[in-house]
Amino acid sequence: MPPLPVDGAPDALQLFADRLRATDPRAGLDAPGDEAAAVEICRRLEGIPLAIELAAAGIGRHSVAQLATRIGTRFDAPGLTVGAPGAHxxxxxxxxxxGVGAAADLxxxxxxxxxxxxxxxxxxxxxxxxxxxxxxxxxxxxxxxxxxxxxxxxxxxxxxxxxxxxxxxxxxxxxxxxxxxxxxxxxxxxxxxxxxxxxxxxxxxxxxxxxxxEARAAADRHAHSFLGLARRAHEGWTGPDQVSWYHKVSDTHLDLCAALEHLLAHDVEGAQEMAGRVGFFWACCGHLSEARNYAQRALDAGPVEGPHRTRLQWVLGVAALLQSDFTTAEKYGALCTATALYDRDDEGMLGATYLSGLTQLMTGQPAAALEAAGRVLRMTEGVPVDSGHRLRCRLVTVFALTALGRLAESEAAATALRRACERGGEFWTRSYVDYQLALIALLQGRPDASAAHARAMLAGKHRLRDSFGIALGLDLLAAAIAAQGAGAQAARVYGTGHAYWRMVGHPQRGTPELGPVRERCELQARAAVGDEAYQRAFERGQSDNAEVGLAAALRTELQL
Missing domain, CATH: 1.10.10 (Arc Repressor Mutant, subunit A)
Known part of the structure; x- marks a missing residue:
């Protein structure tokens, strides 16, 4: 914030008075000479808002006149910078x-x-x-x-x-x-x-x-605190507080990164645990690069075995998959599968199948994904139905059935999975179920139902701040709107989708069966309104503030 005017304008004086009353509601500039002293304080502090706030906050120990005198003394002392190391x-x-000595050199x-x-x-x-x-x-x-x-x-x-x-x-x-x-x-x-x-x-x-x-000790305490947060978030992410945990991980992103940097330098095992526990959050909520980078660095730095390393391999595979690096995703899917089989780890087996299954779906192998997911779900019936890995493995089944054109089976499986997610308060998987229900309805020629499911998906992804999921959902919603014959509205939503893809940092994604649907619906939209009107609406959506564009898309009647 720039300095406030101090000569002939009340801004700086008003800020001083406001902060004075915030500190003590009974305080004011009523005593003789107080206002003149306050003006002098603001002048000495050159209208800098932070400096004025700090000065007003200290008034409880001085009168306004005393404060002006003390500040004047400090500023008039030649060569003196108060509070600096070694300052008199x-x-x-x-x-x-x-404490600080006169010879300190920082x-x-x-x-x-x-x-x-x-x-x-x-x-x-x-x-x-x-x-x-x-x-x-x-x-x-x-x-x-x-x-x-x-x-x-x-x-x-x-x-x-x-x-x-x-x-x-x-x-x-x-x-x-x-x-x-x-x-x-x-x-x-x-x-x-x-x-x-x-x-x-x-x-x-x-x-x-x-x-x-104390710098090292403080960094140790900081890293330990945020490793604890990562553990709690990982345990709570499939429960009823899932949205809250996603927000906590998102809001503390800079602290988690700082803690990881410290742990990589001083506690590699802790770094492996932390990167594995927050990596899926990051991969799903717009921090793909950090998820992959930290997972790779922690793998490179640490021991060659252990549960933390296995989780890291899974995170690295998921991040690579979402970046369309299918070779790396396939590699880590196979590694996770082998480790889970060796350890007889049912949860690990479900997680590995989710990663391998999505990789197969994205590379045009839905039959292989369906077979593997069904087999592993039968093998691991002892795992609770609300387990995050189990829900995600069922999601692979839904995606595979849709890709194979078995739409009635896919819709039934998606509806059952959505009910399971609702019972557990799970939003992430549920929103992708809504995505599948929207795609199924569009493929069945029911664009109204498709648009309703797409908006439900977008609402869930918005709650989770999942930019990748929002971008996918906007593309599908635009296709549904175009199929209804509303070409300009579809173009605007397509434009907003492109804005989200730019935020995510890579071009449009989606399972292979979505591509032809998207292209066909875009041609419908252009034919309905003409290229010029389509382009105008598209550019409006692309230039909208992302939140404004999403809010517009979520309205049933999109205004142009």
């Missing part, structure tokens, strides 16, 4: 043994550069000074928490703060108290039960964490 008068990062961080008049404008040096002054106002335990929170890259809740930061003088209860103190100081922002720290403040805290010698 600054305390250790937590007010504890091991290398060239962005904050160090902010003090360099030859590199950065004056307003950046002003911001650093304001951050350092705010740091001085914190209690020793608040400073320590500030430092220990810095490994967190995304929003977090109090439980995560305790997991990542508790230790030594920071007991779990002290973490809670210090966290509220940092919120009061505007160092941490709160939104409901979620907290976040701005990047600039995080980097300042990271500088102090390094000076304390």
């Amino acid at each position: 008068g600054s305390s250790g990062a937590a007010g504890l043994p091991g 290398g060239t961080s962005r904050l160090d550069l902010l003090a360099d008049e030859t590199v950065w404008p004056r307003r950046h040096r002003t911001l650093r000074t304001a951050i350092g002054w705010s740091h001085e106002l914190c209690t020793p335990l608040e400073r320590l928490l500030w430092a220990r929170l810095t490994p967190l890259r995304t929003d977090f809740d109090a439980e995560v703060a305790r997991e990542v930061c508790a230790g030594g003088p920071l007991t779990p209860d002290e973490v809670d108290r210090a966290l509220q103190g940092l919120v009061a100081q505007s160092v941490v922002q709160r939104d409901g039960d979620r907290y976040r720290m701005l990047d600039t403040l995080r980097e300042y805290g990271r500088m102090w964490l390094t000076e304390l010698g």
Whole structure:
């Protein structure tokens, strides 16, 4: 955000007053001289919003006039950057043994550069000074928490703060108290039960964490916390909280990546477990490249056997399949099958058959996929019906029956599978069942029913933030709309589908039987409205915001 006007405009002063009242509803600028002092504070801070917020948050310990004097003193001191390592008068990062010494040299961080008049404008040096002054106002335990929170890259809740930061003088209860103190100081922002720290403040805290010698310990705690999240998500993904777990994995993506990088360097077994447990989430929800990259790196780094390695091979195969690398998918499907047979692992056998079956479907071998899925489902009848691997293996059966043209059998199998998913609160497999029901109806010449099933599929994929699934569903919905004779509406939905394929990062996908249907329906749409009108509607859909385009597609009556 750019600086606010400070000369002749009320913006900066209004922000200061608003933050003052947010800190203490009884506070104001009513005392004689308060408003003039506040104007001086805003001028000294050059209208920088973050600096103004930090200053207003510290008012509880000073009057407005005292605050203006203190800030003026700090800014007028020649060569002084408050709170920087080695700066006169600054305390250790937590007010504890091991604080910053005058000879500290942390290398060239962005904050160090902010003090360099030859590199950065004056307003950046002003911001650093304001951050350092705010740091001085914190209690020793608040400073320590500030430092220990810095490994967190995304929003977090109090439980995560305790997991990542508790230790030594920071007991779990002290973490809670210090966290509220940092919120009061505007160092941490709160939104409901979620907290976040701005990047600039995080980097300042990271500088102090390094000076304390705690960077490795903090990274260890961070990685352990997010490995725990990966385990819980993996266990809960087929239950009634599936959508919630998908969102947690999606929302903490940067933290999971950071934890994986640390584990790859310091705990390869932990990295293999984590990459295997979150890889399917990533592969299904738009992070194909990360899923494949981390799975491959963890495989290359670790031991040659064990359950974590087997799960990694499966994730790598699924990611390769979704990227149309069928050779690699086939290789890892065979490896997973051999391992599951050797270990007599029924769940593993179902998972391997899902991977191999989808590979066969995508390479034009539906009869082989149907035979293998049916055989393995009979072999593993002891596995619970709501098992994720079992549901996915049944999905292969539905896809294969459709591809073989056995539409009545496929519809019956899909309907039964959908009921099983509904009972367990499972959305991911269910949405692909809706996709199959839409395709079956379209092939049977029932475009109205097809469009309804396609919209149900899209609603489920949207809940899971599954961009790949949304792209597939939009293509099928467009085909159903075209088959109804609504050429312009179909073109717009096709355009939105192309926008989603760009987001996913590769061209259109789909099982082989969808291609001819898609081409035939696109020709119908062009014939219905003419090439020029078709192209206009297509380009509108392609240029729409993705969410806006999807919302339009989900409406029964699509407006142009």
